[in-house]
Amino acid sequence: MKIPNSWELPKYHFGQRVKQGEITGLEYHPPGTQRAYELGEGWSYTVLVDEYSDYIEIYKERQIEVATQESRKEVQELIDQHLIRIAALTEQLNEGQE
Secondary structure: OOOOOOOOOOOOOOOOEEOOEEEEEEEEEOOOOHHHHHHOOEEEEEEEEEOOOOEEEEEEHHHOOEOOHHHHHHHHHHHHHHHHHHHHHHHHHHHHOO
8 A cells, every 4th residue: 555645654554453453444534624524634443343243443543552462362362273273174175185
């Protein structure tokens, strides 16, 4: 994504895990636009709050909080769960080819 020089750079990035969830979208609201009037000037972030229900929220940059040690632990647990599932699926795939 190319950001015009006249815009400030976003503090957070697509896919980043923050305290509120996972950032799934970014939108910049330049001064004097309808979106800036509605949501405030600057960056807003679409955050996937609950990956199991696809529940999202929109947050202004000042509302975003960096992931805590607890949320990092949750991410590691998710990674571990996915690795176990990948191993099981790989085993099933290999059994099917014998």
